[in-house]
Amino acid sequence: MYLTAETINLQRFFSEEAPPSCGAAVSFAGMVRNHDHGRAVKSLYYDCYRSMAEKMIKALIEEAEIRWQIGKVRVLHRIGHLEIGEVAVAISVSSAHRAEAFEACRFMIEGIKKNVPIWKKEIFEDGMSEWVSCKHAEAAS
Amino acid sequence: MKIKILFFAELREIFGGSRFIDVREDLTVGEVVDLLEDELNQSYSKRDSLIYAVNENFETTDKKLKNLDELALMTPMSGG
Secondary structure, three states: OOEEOOOOOHHHHHOOOOOOOOOEEEEEEEEOOOEEOOEEEEEEEEEEOHHHHHHHHHHHHHHHHHHOOOOOEEEEEEOEEEEOOOEEEEEEEEEOOHHHHHHHHHHHHHHHHHHOOEEEEEEEOOOOEEEOOHHHHHHHO | OEEEEEEOHHHHHHHOOEEEEEOOOOOEHHHHHHHOHHHHHHHOOOHHHOEEEEOOEEEOOOOEOOOOOEEEEEOOOOOO
């Protein structure tokens, strides 16, 4: 299960120990920020195609495992309503040496943004709201 | 044949989460989307940017549909 409607607790997520063969662990967390393109953001809402998104994240992990010598990849993506500062996505990758973990972690977050059917809606302080489109999302990230 | 169409995000707000439609055999993804064109035109101007999945696999508009296929109409993704 890579998607959750529950609050992601980073301390708990990142506390899991890497396999003993791994000398490096890279962690990434994406948080809800209070502005986008000069507009004050109040909160976010994430919709998803749940079954396909789970499948696509699993496929991304399998691809990373083929491309790099890595130990363990963990991913948790939040769905539903999120307040400012909450964690939207958490990723950790362990590997024997650091380079592979950094590269695979980057690959995972970019892949999730581009290819996993999850959509973000920004709710602004002024009461307006807007679904974020792909290009917009790339510029904002 | 019967096709289940799934909508997400912006399209979910317009069409609701899903609907079944009865169509003739061998229609393609593009032809099924044509059937929704009037509704799409009224509400969503970026049809060219739509992304399609059939039974959870990305497909192009040429993909032929089978009875009880699940067709997802998706706008560009913005997770992460």
